[in-house]
Amino acid sequence: MASVATPQTGSRDSMSLGQGLRRLWDSYLFRRILKAIFTIWFVTTLLFFLVRLMPSNPLEIYVQELISQYGIPYQDAMSQAAALFAIDLTAPLWKQYLSYLSGVMHGDLGMSLRSPGTPVTSIIAQFLPWTLFSVGTALVISVTVGILLGILMAYRRDTWTDNGLSVFASATTSIPNYIVGILIIVFVAVRWNWVNFAAIRGSLSPGVTPGFNATFFQDALYHAALPIATYVITTVGFWMLSMRNSTLATLGEDYVTVARARGLSDRRIALHYVGRNASLPLVTAFALAVASIVGGAAVIEELFRYQGIGSVLVQSVFQRDYPVMQGVFLVFTVAVVMANLITDLSYGLLDPRIRISGGE
Amino acid sequence: MxxxxxxxxxxxxxxxxxxxxxxxxxxxxxxxxxxxxxxxxxxxxxxxxxxxxxxxxxxxxxxxxxxxxxxxxxxxxxxxxxxxxxxxxxxxxxxxxxxxxxxxxxxxxxxxxxxxxxxxxxxxxxxxxxxxxxxxxxxxxxxxxxxxxxxxxxxxxxxxxxxxxxxxxxxxxxxxxxxxxxxxxxxxxxxxxxxxxxxxxxxxxxxxxxxxxxxxxxxxxxxxxxxxxxxxxxxxxxxDRIATMYAGRIIELGSVHDIFYHPGHPYSAGLIHAVPTVTGAYMELTSVEGSPPDLIEPPPGCKFSPRCAYAADICRGRADPAFGRQPTPGRLSLHGRDTRRPAGQRSLAARARRGSAQEGHMTTPIIELERQPDLQLEGAARPCR
Known part of the structure; x- marks a missing residue:
């Protein structure tokens, strides 16, 4: 559709090759995926070097720990640490980078420095599900509640319902999530003693094993409840305000007036004319929400002692466990990039104006 | 009717x-x-x-x-x-x-x-x-x-x-x-x-x-x-018919022919003279001076009177003059203004453009409405209070 006539140059052979490449390049999907891969590579590279620019290094920190905890002499501690660590930290940086990159491409994220013999991938596999569970649940609750309240606010604009909910939404969105987390701990767990904070720590109670049974889900939800509450409280306001504004804008559109002139029922208009169009801008916001919630997970999980990938990240940062840090950051990066990719691709399905025809 | x-x-x-x-x-x-x-x-x-x-x-x-x-x-x-x-x-x-x-x-x-x-x-x-x-x-x-x-x-x-x-x-x-x-x-x-x-x-x-x-x-x-x-x-x-609206009222309603060739209300005439013609000889285009009235606090009397070249005291004088309410409605709601125009005589608007030269003639209200019973105009007369 938007193809621009290009001057035709080159011989016949190069033209057909060029046309082939051009057709491939014209494919929106191809370009989008290429962009996603490039983003992941770029962030990975950046992180690799940033991580190593942090003051101190895993060796020093480990040596310091050995000396202060066990009183081992410096020389002994050094040799013990050197034997423990699987990667050669003295190798030139570019060599380390290349070997890391080739590992990543083979799905090998290296070994943890501090838990010798444990591959980073298995650490991620162990802790990531908990974060996906808590963050995912929170996101679903937040988006659903936010959109419904947003529509309610728009239809009742300038009433007490609207004003009250607006104030609530603005207030909760502007408070950082760790403050909300601390407030929840202070009031819900300590002051009012509604939950037993000691028992709620961790991802599961001792003795409960993952499986398809009610006890497991109940227990998992019990342990995740406070982090989920924190995520929901700090993000629901954003969805409320976005949906409210979007719905208001849509209600003022000509096609809604015309739909009423056409005698369409209120329900039909609300669902297919207002609702569908008003939720379009929110699809883009969804990708951004994934990014912010994943980033926030690190602090929140640490705060509630929830054993997800965020708490692993915090721990690995303190220990300068390079491979684990890189691995977790890679997971975050992939999550955000994938969220963006899925958003972009699904947007075309929802809005025909954005739909890119592959053929032309 | x-x-x-x-x-x-x-x-x-x-x-x-x-x-x-x-x-x-x-x-x-x-x-x-x-x-x-x-x-x-x-x-x-x-x-x-x-x-x-x-x-x-x-x-x-x-x-x-x-x-x-x-x-x-x-x-x-x-x-x-x-x-x-x-x-x-x-x-x-x-x-x-x-x-x-x-x-x-x-x-x-x-x-x-x-x-x-x-x-x-x-x-x-x-x-x-x-x-x-x-x-x-x-x-x-x-x-x-x-x-x-x-x-x-x-x-x-x-x-x-x-x-x-x-x-x-x-x-x-x-x-x-x-x-x-x-x-x-x-x-x-x-x-x-x-x-x-x-x-x-x-x-x-x-x-x-x-x-x-x-x-x-x-x-x-x-x-x-x-x-x-x-x-x-x-x-x-x-x-088939044209209704001229001004300040929320239909001030004139008549057949296309009547409105274009014998506009009764000065405002209709003003609108027509603001449009250039393709075939006609050179004609000076005039816009209707001024701007529409404030509809929150409309002017007393005829709403068009502040912009009307023919406005007389009687147009603005009373709070809401009821001149338009004629038992037998005429085509226009201009207060008692005679718009009858013998063939060949200049149109109202043309006279308006002459302005001051004929001022004396223009400001004298003639309490006689042109009656055109063949037109259905009951609505037309009323809005022009």
Whole structure:
């Protein structure tokens, strides 16, 4: 559709090759995926070097720990640490980078420095599900509640319902999530003693094993409840305000007036004319929400002692466990990039104006 | 033709009247106060007749059009009046309709084509789906039959149905969308079609097409039309009668010929003289000086008097002079102004341009209305209080 006539140059052979490449390049999907891969590579590279620019290094920190905890002499501690660590930290940086990159491409994220013999991938596999569970649940609750309240606010604009909910939404969105987390701990767990904070720590109670049974889900939800509450409280306001504004804008559109002139029922208009169009801008916001919630997970999980990938990240940062840090950051990066990719691709399905025809 | 009907009673209407508006007034609630956008408007629309509403921006044309299908914004209320609609045995007062009856009345009886159809369609639904939606809202619908009828109508508005019927709105040009909307407006065979500036924001060639399409459709399908425009040439081409609106009132209502050749109200004359002619000799174009009045605190007396070259003390003097309320209505509502003009004599507006030279003559009110009983003008006289 938007193809621009290009001057035709080159011989016949190069033209057909060029046309082939051009057709491939014209494919929106191809370009989008290429962009996603490039983003992941770029962030990975950046992180690799940033991580190593942090003051101190895993060796020093480990040596310091050995000396202060066990009183081992410096020389002994050094040799013990050197034997423990699987990667050669003295190798030139570019060599380390290349070997890391080739590992990543083979799905090998290296070994943890501090838990010798444990591959980073298995650490991620162990802790990531908990974060996906808590963050995912929170996101679903937040988006659903936010959109419904947003529509309610728009239809009742300038009433007490609207004003009250607006104030609530603005207030909760502007408070950082760790403050909300601390407030929840202070009031819900300590002051009012509604939950037993000691028992709620961790991802599961001792003795409960993952499986398809009610006890497991109940227990998992019990342990995740406070982090989920924190995520929901700090993000629901954003969805409320976005949906409210979007719905208001849509209600003022000509096609809604015309739909009423056409005698369409209120329900039909609300669902297919207002609702569908008003939720379009929110699809883009969804990708951004994934990014912010994943980033926030690190602090929140640490705060509630929830054993997800965020708490692993915090721990690995303190220990300068390079491979684990890189691995977790890679997971975050992939999550955000994938969220963006899925958003972009699904947007075309929802809005025909954005739909890119592959053929032309 | 008929006196102002009392509340609830059905007025005496001749059978060929499809819409009779009586004393319609619409207010908008604004921060500063109440905007009296439409005031005491009365007129009859006959079967297969087309009336053009002309006037400056903000004179109440669109508000009047929207109130006929009760699509006014939340801040607006119909303060008074009736909108009588009849089609065979079907008789209703649109002002009194409940929400479900109103929904059925819209589009099936009276369809409205909006100004600038750019955004008239839901961007995420195909034209065929939106046509189906429309028919479905008014009763059982068969998707294939709706599609066939849609294709037939798209042909009538000179579009290629195969290209348009399954298109999304953004795939069509502005002129095409306008024509699709016109086609869609005829989907349920309404008796009345209201067109709000159907040619505004379109290039001249597209305007031409749309005017031709409308003229042909009206001839073939025989619906009545009210169209709102500030383009007098469009009015001249499409209308049987022209209603000049000013400050929420119809100040003059007459046949196209009368309005163009013997404008009664100085404002009508002013509008006509503000339009250049193609074939005529060089003529000085004049705009109507000044700007429309504030409708929250309208000027006393005749609302046009502050801008009127002929305004006399009697026009502004009384709070609300009732000169227009003649038992036998005349064509115009100019207070007692004699607009009879022997052939060859300069038109009112031409004299106005002479201005001061004839001032003495102009300011003398002559209490005699031109009477043209052959025209149905009961509404025309009244708004010009």
């Amino acid at each position: 008929s006196p102002t009907p009392t509340n609830g009673a059905w007025p005496q209407l001749s059978d060929d009247v499809c819409l009779a508006v009586r004393d319609l007034s619409v207010d908008y609630q604004a921060r500063r106060g109440t905007v009296k956008a439409v005031n005491d408007i009365s007129f009859d629309l006959h079967n297969a007749e087309s009336i053009a509403l002309v006037g400056e921006s903000g004179c109440g044309k669109t508000t009047l059009g929207l109130s006929l299908v009760r699509l006014l914004v939340k801040q607006a209320t119909i303060r008074a009046g009736h909108i009588y609609y009849q089609r065979g045995e079907k008789k209703m007062d649109v002002v009194e309709l409940g929400s479900e009856e109103l929904r059925q009345y819209r589009w099936a009886e009276c369809a409205m084509v909006f100004q600038g159809a750019q955004n008239a369609f839901n961007p995420v639904l195909r034209i065929s789906d939106q046509m189906y939606d429309t028919v479905r809202a008014h009763g059982p619908a068969n998707a294939r039959e709706v599609r066939e009828r849609g294709i037939e109508l798209l042909k009538l508005v000179q579009l290629d149905p195969q290209r348009v019927i399954d298109a999304f709105p953004h795939e069509l040009s502005g002129g095409m969308r306008q024509r699709v909307l016109i086609a869609m407006s005829l989907l349920l065979k309404p008796q009345i079609l209201i067109l709000d500036e159907p040619t505004t924001a379109l290039d001249v060639i597209t305007q031409r097409t749309i005017i031709d399409v409308l003229r042909r459709l009206k001839k073939e399908l025989g619906f009545s039309m009210i169209f709102i425009t500030h383009d007098l040439s469009v009015a001249a081409e499409l209308a």
